[in-house]
Amino acid sequence: MLVELAQRGNFFITWAVLTVLAFGMTMLMSGLLFARYYWRPTFETWQGKSSPQYPKPAIVRREVLQMLKGIYTATFCPAVALHLVPFGISHAYGGLGGYGVGYLVLSFFVVWIGTDFYEFAYHRLGHSFDFWWSQHKAHHVFANPSPFAVIADDHVDQLIRSAPMLVLPLFMPINMDLLFFTFGAFFYGYGVYLHWGHELSWLGAHQPIVNTSFQHYVHHARSTIRKPMHTGFFFKAWDQMAGSLYDAPPEECLCAAHCVARGERTREAFERIVKPDYSVLLKPSYWWHGERRAPEHEPAE
Ligand SMILES: [Zn+2]
Numbered sequence: 001m002l003v004e005l006a007q008r009g010n011f012f013i014t015w016a017v018l019t020v021l022a023f024g025m026t027m028l029m030s031g032l033l034f035a036r037y038y039w040r041p042t043f044e045t046w047q048g049k050s051s052p053q054y055p056k057p058a059i060v061r062r063e064v065l066q067m068l069k070g071i072y073t074a075t076f077c078p079a080v081a082l083h084l085v086p087f088g089i090s091h092a093y094g095g096l097g098g099y100g101v102g103y104l105v106l107s108f109f110v111v112w113i114g115t116d117f118y119e120f121a122y123h124r125l126g127h128s129f130d131f132w133w134s135q136h137k138a139h140h141v142f143a144n145p146s147p148f149a150v151i152a153d154d155h156v157d158q159l160i161r162s163a164p165m166l167v168l169p170l171f172m173p174i175n176m177d178l179l180f181f182t183f184g185a186f187f188y189g190y191g192v193y194l195h196w197g198h199e200l201s202w203l204g205a206h207q208p209i210v211n212t213s214f215q216h217y218v219h220h221a222r223s224t225i226r227k228p229m230h231t232g233f234f235f236k237a238w239d240q241m242a243g244s245l246y247d248a249p250p251e252e253c254l255c256a257a258h259c260v261a262r263g264e265r266t267r268e269a270f271e272r273i274v275k276p277d278y279s280v281l282l283k284p285s286y287w288w289h290g291e292r293r294a295p296e297h298e299p300a301e
């Protein structure tokens, strides 16, 4: 599908189509979760929220605007990979490409595990050195992120994060539809879960296998320069090996389950929490002018 698209059009058309596709998928996934859990929170959904607070509309607006930057940056790499095919540099292919279904499955796992380690290592770099932190810190403007923050990154940071979509086809034959949708749906989908801000009852934050939404919440809330903590994406194994886990004792743990167990998530506490009026996000003028045109919706800090 994508290979044929690149054969027909020029580079900029491919890039634009990929951007529109990515925009549709990412906005849908993030928007649905935001609508369900942030727009009209209930006592029950709040009890599963890692941070007891809800981000202000101005912060969500900033996340979405930064996310747009992330989208067109992320689609640059697969667009280049597709247009290198005629030069024999890129091994991107469409359909089965003569490799069979087994190879499709194998390449999915190579992409999944390989990219997960790569994303961990690059993310850790961003928390280790001043230069890389200066590229990554835009993602950490959001200490209490919403599902719109998944790829709310600066250009260089997001370009390097999406580089496997260009680099992998240079080294191995890969079905571009599989690669694009693995990133756009599978990885982004997990990223939406990580930035959801709420915890699943059936996937405990303290199991040893995968990073949950709580680990990524703690990453935003506590991790900074020279303090890498849960820079991993799917698997906890990388942070376990690097010794960068958050493991506070139950009496201090920030996770929602422990907060509930300590009796901190009462109905009275919920009533006191500010529930922002996000309806301002439906006004086009708010997107152009931000707070200047809608000061009444922005209570002071
Ligand atoms: Zn980070």
Ligand SMILES: [Zn+2]
Pocket (backbone or CB within 6 Å): 139, 145, 149, 150, 195, 216, 220
């Ligand atoms: Zn994040």
Ligand SMILES: [Zn+2]
Pocket (backbone or CB within 6 Å): 205, 206, 250, 253, 254, 255, 256, 257, 258
């Ligand atoms: Zn906990």
